[in-house]
Amino acid sequence: MSAVEKERASAFVGLSRVMLLTFLRDRTALFFTLLMPLMFLVLFGFLFKGATSPHLKIAQVGPVAVLDSATGEGRVSIDKALTITQVPDEQTALTKVKKGDYDALIEQGPGGQVIVRYSASDTVKVGGVTGVLNGLVQQANQAATHQDPAYTMVAGQVEDQSLKPIQYLTPGLLGWAIATGAIFGASLSLVNWRKKRILRRLRLAPVSIGAIVGSRILVTCVVALVQTAIFLAVATTPAFGLKLTGNWPLVLPLVLCATLAFMSIGLVTGAIAKTEEAANGINQVIILPMSFLSGAFFPLDNSPQWLQQLSKIFPLHYLVTSAQTVLSRGGGLMDVLPQMGGLLAFAAVLGLIAWRIFDWEDA
Amino acid sequence: MTTAISADGIRKRYGDVQAVDGVSLTVETGEFFGLLGPNGAGKTTTLEILEGIREADEGRIELLGLAPWPRNPKLLPRIGVQFQASAFFDKLTARETIRTFASFYGVGARRADAWLDRVGLTDSAAVRTDKMSGGQAQRLSIACALVHDPELVFLDEPTTGLDPQARRNLWDLLRDINAEGRTVVLTTHYLDEAELLCDRVAVMDHGKVLQTGAPAALVRELDDTVRISVESGLIPIETARELLTAAGAEIAALEDNGVLLSLSTRAPAPVLSVLAEQGALRGLEVRGATLEDVFLHLTGREYRA
Structure with a gap:
């Protein structure tokens, strides 16, 4: 390496180190880029989990032959759908069903009768309760005849196109976290360095602009990849149950392209804003609508058409949808390559604007 | 002797304000040069133009034989600039700060640490810069300006806000830096400091250089009373x-104000002999003109915000 190259490399390493240390020692930045999105993932993940797998709560009064006699596989399928609690007397059980504490009560009637009583307030649950119990009774009847059934049902799963909460929460919240980290990181460091005259100091040192921008890109990308790793690690734990499809590593180049796009937004706001407070405000005004409109917190499938169209101006939209494609929908490189190109083009255009309005000094 | 700085007829206008109005300066290599003037005199702008931070509207400037504007990567390693406000990175310690500045010049950690030692900050190396005292921060900022061994050093009010001990401590450092053969350009509000440290000073006001010369020569020219x-x-x-x-x-x-009997004269010798004959020398104080008197004489006494 020549002396000049050595000097360049030394400045690049020095700057990258400073940016990383500043980030790691800034508790607020760590909280907003790592901890808070993760807290949202945990919170929303658990909140919405219950909503999609309606477990039916049944109060059982006395012994009920079809339930009690079920063993092995039959028992497992019952437990999958029903949570059965023994309640000592019928009156108490009935009151609790009326109040909605239980979805239904079940008891042994005279002869072979199985009596089911339910509140009619939730028709979906009523259907669930009667369906499951009817199936049990039919099975028991058929078993009593000692004959093979004439008709059997064969169930098979199709590729699930509707997303479970964790499947849209993970890319959505991850995208939001990366956008926050990259935009704030670029914008605040630019404003802070200008205000504290560090930019002036850099300008008076033989540091190339390439080294300054390059080190910022490196550190922001490393932070984004760490966010991605942590998010995927948490989301794929059994507690959340995200299952990754084959092409999931494609999320990494996707995240990098999106990070550059977000960074370019931060560089523009950082070039415009003269104080950290102003930069904060401008960034929030961009990030909040962008996150909501890009489906970072909830899917936009049921929102009006114009809103869905509007969301397409934000880079976060492309990160979120493409990340869903590669993480959960089994999409391949060709499905996300155009989006990556678009994100890079966005980054290039805004980067150029930032370059044009950038100023080393306050005035 | 070669010339470290030569500026000829530099002008800079901000809107309606002519901040620098035809300043010409020459600073020789190895000189300790002071730039003095009241607030708003155009010192800072002049300094910024010399350093290459701003472009002059008019005039010709050469630092070490090179033009500072536009940004000249060949010149930058040869000059060192220390700022009024300490331009430090957030959340870094003193050692990390100086090593980072060293890295911009391809200077290694060992030489950076040596500078930390030289300004007496080895014991505070692990202290974050925002937790350092004013004197420590100033010494660190000077060390950061010198870490790459520049030939020409600009210091902008390095002792502002320091206590008397810290000021004297810093003066020793500045003298040493100059004694090593570096050219030093200093701006300061403390005229005793300029008188003590500078080989030559330039007094500026309203964007112009009013007078240039050795402090003692300027005082002598003032022909003031004792x-x-x-x-x-x-x-x-x-x-x-x-x-x-x-x-x-x-x-x-x-006059006799009950505490002191005082008078002014241009001929102190007969006055002193009369007082001595009368045995009236207790608490004797004789004050000649200082650079401060020169300064006030040149720039007037009215208050500037």
Whole structure:
């Protein structure tokens, strides 16, 4: 390496180190880029989990032959759908069903009768309760005849196109976290360095602009990849149950392209804003609508058409949808390559604007 | 001797304000040069133009034989600039800060640490810069400006806000830096500091250089009166007046305020001998003109915000 190259490399390493240390020692930045999105993932993940797998709560009064006699596989399928609690007397059980504490009560009637009583307030649950119990009774009847059934049902799963909460929460919240980290990181460091005259100091040192921008890109990308790793690690734990499809590593180049796009937004706001407070405000005004409109917190499938169209101006939209494609929908490189190109083009255009309005000094 | 800085007829206008109005300066290699002037005199703008941070509207500037504007990567490693406000990175320690600045010049950690030691900050190396005292921060910022061994150093009010001990401590450092052969350009509000440290000073006001020269020469040119005072009550004021007039001493502003008997004169010798004959020398103080008097004479006494 020549002396000049050595000097360049030394400045690049020095700057990258400073940016990383500043980030790691800034508790607020760590909280907003790592901890808070993760807290949202945990919170929303658990909140919405219950909503999609309606477990039916049944109060059982006395012994009920079809339930009690079920063993092995039959028992497992019952437990999958029903949570059965023994309640000592019928009156108490009935009151609790009326109040909605239980979805239904079940008891042994005279002869072979199985009596089911339910509140009619939730028709979906009523259907669930009667369906499951009817199936049990039919099975028991058929078993009593000692004959093979004439008709059997064969169930098979199709590729699930509707997303479970964790499947849209993970890319959505991850995208939001990366956008926050990259935009704030670029914008605040630019404003802070200008205000504290560090930019002036850099300008008076033989540091190339390439080294300054390059080190910022490196550190922001490393932070984004760490966010991605942590998010995927948490989301794929059994507690959340995200299952990754084959092409999931494609999320990494996707995240990098999106990070550059977000960074370019931060560089523009950082070039415009003269104080950290102003930069904060401008960034929030961009990030909040962008996150909501890009489906970072909830899917936009049921929102009006114009809103869905509007969301397409934000880079976060492309990160979120493409990340869903590669993480959960089994999409391949060709499905996300155009989006990556678009994100890079966005980054290039805004980067150029930032370059044009950038100023080393306050005035 | 070669020329470290040569500036000829530099002008800079901000809107309606002519901040720098035809400044010409020459600083020789190895010189300790002071740039003085009241607030708003155009010092900072002049300094920024010399450093290459701003472009002059007019004029010709050469630093070490090179033009500072536009940004000149060949020149930058040869100059060192220390700022008024300490331009440090957030959340870094003193050691990390100076090593980072060293890295910009391809200077290794060992040489950076040596500078930390030189400014007496080895014990505070692990202290974050925002937790350092004013004196420590100033010394660190000077070390950061010098870490790459520049030939020409700009220091902008390095002792502002420091206590007397820290100021003296810093003066020793600045003298050493200059003694090593570096050219130093200093701006300061403290005229005693300029008088003590600088080989030559330039007094600026309204964007112009009013006078340039060695501090002692400027004081001599001022031809000011000497102020003499002794303790009150040693000699009655009327007696003093009679004796001094008899001795042919031309005096002015003779007064006794109950604490001091004081007077001004251009001929201190006869005054002192009269006072000595009368045994009235207790608490004697003789003050000649200082650079401060030169400064006030040149720039006026009215208050500037």
